[in-house]
Amino acid sequence: xxxxxxxxxxxxxxxxxxxxxxxxxxxxxxxxxxxxxxxxxxxxxxxxxxxxxxxxxxxxxxxxxxxxxxxxxxxxxxxxxxxxxxxxxxxxxxxxxxxxxxxxxxxxxxxxxxxxxxxxxxxxxxxxxxxxxxxxxxxxxxxxxxxxxxxxxxxxxxxxxxxxxxxxxxxxxxxxxxxxxxxxxxxxxxxxxxxxxxxxxxxxxxxxxxxxxxxxxxxxxxxxxxxxxxxxxxxxxxxxxxxxxxxxxxxxxxxxxxxxxxxxxxxxxxxxxxxxxxxxxxxxxxxxxxxxxxxxxxxxxxxxxxxxxxxxxxxxxxxxxxxxxxxxxxxxxxxxxxxxxxxxxxxxxxxxxxxxxxxxxxxxxxxxxxxxxxxxxxxxxxxxxxxxxxxxxxxxxxxxxxxxxxxxxxxxxxxxxxxxxxxxxxxxxxxxxxxxxxxxxxx
Numbered sequence: 001x002x003x004x005x006x007x008x009x010x011x012x013x014x015x016x017x018x019x020x021x022x023x024x025x026x027x028x029x030x031x032x033x034x035x036x037x038x039x040x041x042x043x044x045x046x047x048x049x050x051x052x053x054x055x056x057x058x059x060x061x062x063x064x065x066x067x068x069x070x071x072x073x074x075x076x077x078x079x080x081x082x083x084x085x086x087x088x089x090x091x092x093x094x095x096x097x098x099x100x101x102x103x104x105x106x107x108x109x110x111x112x113x114x115x116x117x118x119x120x121x122x123x124x125x126x127x128x129x130x131x132x133x134x135x136x137x138x139x140x141x142x143x144x145x146x147x148x149x150x151x152x153x154x155x156x157x158x159x160x161x162x163x164x165x166x167x168x169x170x171x172x173x174x175x176x177x178x179x180x181x182x183x184x185x186x187x188x189x190x191x192x193x194x195x196x197x198x199x200x201x202x203x204x205x206x207x208x209x210x211x212x213x214x215x216x217x218x219x220x221x222x223x224x225x226x227x228x229x230x231x232x233x234x235x236x237x238x239x240x241x242x243x244x245x246x247x248x249x250x251x252x253x254x255x256x257x258x259x260x261x262x263x264x265x266x267x268x269x270x271x272x273x274x275x276x277x278x279x280x281x282x283x284x285x286x287x288x289x290x291x292x293x294x295x296x297x298x299x300x301x302x303x304x305x306x307x308x309x310x311x312x313x314x315x316x317x318x319x320x321x322x323x324x325x326x327x328x329x330x331x332x333x334x335x336x337x338x339x340x341x342x343x344x345x346x347x348x349x350x351x352x353x354x355x356x357x358x359x360x361x362x363x364x365x366x367x368x369x370x371x372x373x374x375x376x377x378x379x380x381x382x383x384x385x386x387x388x389x390x391x392x393x394x395x396x397x398x399x400x401x402x403x404x405x406x407x408x409x410x411x412x413x414x415x416x417x418x419x420x421x422x423x424x425x426x427x428x429x430x431x432x433x434x435x436x437x438x439x440x441x442x443x
Contacts, residue, residue, distance in 0.1 A: 004068050004388060004443045006077050006102060007032055007042060012388035014038040014399055014424075016412065017063030017081070017440030018431050022047075026062030028081055029429045030106070033390035037397055037414045040428040044106060046081070051108045053098055054086065061085040061128075062098070066442055069133030069142030071163040076102025078109075080144045082128025088113070095127035097146035097159070112146070112161050115170040122170050124154035134185025134194030136214045139164050143219070145185060145196055150177040156200060158183075158212065160220050171220065173210065176202040186236035186245025188274035189213065196220060197279060199234045199249050207231050207256040209249060211279045227282040228272050229261030237311035239320040240351035244274030248322055250306025264289035266298075267305030269324050269347070271356055286356050288322070288347055295345065296363035297329070304328035305345070312387035312396050315348050316417075322347040323398065325382025331365055331375035341366070342381030344400050364400070364415070371413060371421040380404035380438075381413075388443030391416065399424070401438025410437030 011033025048054035114122035125148035156173035193214035207230035231251030254263025268289035331341035384401035
């Protein structure tokens, strides 16, 4: 399995996409791991300049999403970057996905976009809104997936590229343009080939999830509806260690969830376990919200629980847990309420045969739990969340985004397993003023 270790020093690195940087031309910042966590030492700031394909143009949104893997089998970590605003000579919002190689130290690569001369009109796909990597064809190379919201009535699109042949295949995702889309890759049926799961919210505010199962060496061919409540964010991993990957979907807006699956005021997250036939049948789901027993806080309108989700082992018990952001959560300290200050919940999971349960939960705010600073209106703490082995000790530290911090400069906060948290702001990440650092994070 690939790690987010771009300099091959056995420390995970932090990847931050900053699509709003430089008039939304966008950039990606990579902060290498160190004995003290993600660090500015050795930092890489990547834009569409120099030998990186393309050129930095306003509105490209390079860094709208990022993913990592090994596309060429050389043992070095490669990077995929989405640019949904990228234009070509015909379409202003075609979008693309750039793949940068570890052997070039992320300075060179290529890109792919939707099929040309396609009568289905994928030229307005806004491809690269979300990206993922996984070994879809089972040849030992990670393949790359990009999805797009669509624009101008084109509908949503998915393009996957076989890393062995460089062939990109364009598949329709939805017939309606989308307001939100996210994607994750994993082997959901345990057959040795990675599949792809996508969660969507269409322009009418209806959320639906889809699974593209791998057909083996021929890859992805068509989508099937996943019978569960969908939402805006998704992550994948093998929570119960049964050899099949599972998914968690964040549902921050309850009105978007189909009535059959229910929605909770303030948002929720839903886990679906993989099975021998994949994800698309009903059942094997668990939904958690602030209304669940042992979850701190009270559900309130606008909390937006599930805006961000990540599956990581955060307590060292070899079971993946859920990290989720509530960037719309109000915070009250000493009688003073700060609107949209934000919160993060750590949901520690336990597994039984065929199900998961909540073991315990922890709430994190700025100003508590070893996190410095204070909860201020509009900080949106929890905009993005991730965790990684940044110190090389085998334990996962948290990185939590607050994209509204300092009047929209944004920041990230590193919380190690022990000791106080540290702020990784724009000076450390190398981001311009007002670029919303903390919107896109992975490791």
